[in-house]
Amino acid sequence: MVFPERFSNLPEYAFPRLRKLLDVHQAGGDPINMSIGEPRHPFPEFIGRAISEALEGFGRYPPNEGGEDLRAAIVAWIARRYGVHLNADQHILALNGTREGLFNAALALGVEEKARQKPAVLMPNPFYQVYAVASLAINAEPIYVPATAETGDLPDYVALPAALLDRVTIAYLCSPANPQGAVATEAYWRDLIALAERHDFRIFADECYSEIYRNTPPVGALQVAHDMGADPDRVVVFHSLSKRSNLPGLRSGFAASGSGNIAAMKQLKNYTGAPLPLPLQAAAALAWRDEAHVEENRAIYRRKYQMADEIFGNVAGYQPLEAGFFLWLPVENDEAAALKLWREAGVRCLPGSYLSRAVAGQAIGQDRLRVALVAEEQELQRGLLRLHGCLYQ
Structure with missing residues (x-):
């Protein structure tokens, strides 16, 4: 074979x-x-009730990008959590779990060549394995950047050579980190976003552990980029109900970014995506709206x-x-x-x-x-x- x-x-x-x-x-x-x-x-008791009340939705094709109610619930959650106000039609794409999104975003947004050279994709080492597979799928060079105690358990992308950074098209960053639990500070995000602006690459911020923390809510890449006035398409953030709401089997997540990125991701998903069934979308919308x-x-x-x-x-x-x-x-x-x-x-x-x-x-x-x-x-x-x-x- x-x-x-x-x-x-x-x-x-x-x-x-x-x-x-x-x-x-x-x-x-x-x-x-x-x-x-x-x-x-x-998981929340209302989930089963919400699915049962929406069972007729299994008889319809769900919209690839997520239904209006689900995307509205996600936009409202982002505004509450991060103080950033987005447009549900232009800035949100519902996902069948964030792993799908982390992979397909690379397919949709990665380029075949940069500055007439083979593109590179940065990722922390250790890392969530889908980052590496996504970079190989787009024929980019995966760059495994140590995330150890010496670097605060986060990758030091800023210290990489300029010649390498000029080839970078995507940088993955998980915060809070899997497996170390380290959290990127506002200063860390600011430095990374400024680096991405200088060398023209996108940041894929995997934030699926953002709601599990000891004391202080982790700062999000989206809010820092917004506060900096960065290009809205510079950062794509990924969130999920799997950890936040103990719903890994619901397979509900989302990507949020600028309208250009989301349009490209929607276009690919129209051909290849696996949308969330409507009864599950109804349950997910309730979960995003509830903080208790x-x-x-x-x-x-x-x-x-x-x-x-x-x-x-x-x-x-x-x-x-x-x-x-x-x-x-x-x-x-x-x-x-x-x-x-x-x-x-x-x-x-x-x-x-x-x-x-x-x-x-x-x-x-x-x-x-x-x-x-x-x-x-x-x-x-x-x-x-x-x-x-x-x-x-």
Whole structure:
């Protein structure tokens, strides 16, 4: 079977790779899965009711860009959350989850050549794997920029050579970061947006963890770009109900940007997109309009942050989580630690290197485990205590 050469060097996806590492061994206790970031808190009670009341919508083709009510709810949420007022017709595209959008936006907006050179796409390292696949799909060179403790767990794009930056067409940035939980400050966004303006590239801001935080709501790329008076098409932001509302199976997200970007993304989606069914759009609109369930969800995560601080506070290199729901724990060897933890304690975590690429022989994440804080609180406490007892005592 023949595959495109540009995809031939993709590493095996993280979770099949994890199964190969662990599943040939017996769990050392009743299994507790802390490897995948699938929210397991209750989703809002009104979701089922909203879907049932809109069942007739399954008998109609949904609009690709999202229905008027859903886009109006998204625009209202952006105005409340970020103080930016957008036009629902020109600036919003509903998505079937943000992964679809993060990939298809590159197809719609990436260019084949820049300054008569092969285009480059920047991404943090470690990173969400769709960034790399999207860059390869448009025949761009993926540039894996270290996001480590030395750089504040965010990529230092500003320090890259000017000759490289002149080839860049897209820069991905996840804030709060997956897996580290680091949050881009207003100053960080300002520097990045100014850099993008100087070198003429777009920023794809993956903000799907924006509503899970300890104290201060993370600043958004859209509000900073608006305050700076930047080109509205300079930034595309992506949001989702998966983490905010514990609705990963609803597959509801959106992209927001300037009218030029959104028009191009809509044009591609008209041919290739998978629109959200109308009953699910009705439920999503209610979720975007309601903040009570979001605050309840955030309160649960704050208790989990405190739990993690109490259990791991004596571990050298432990960093209290600022936002998101992953711990990025220090270990000597990520695969060895994950295997020991599974065989001796029955706890399943993801080796940090499975989320990164080695660049010039420099590995990223081999000294980290990613631990998802998504389980019910008592189960999570059992898992964290087992993890601490197995690896840090």
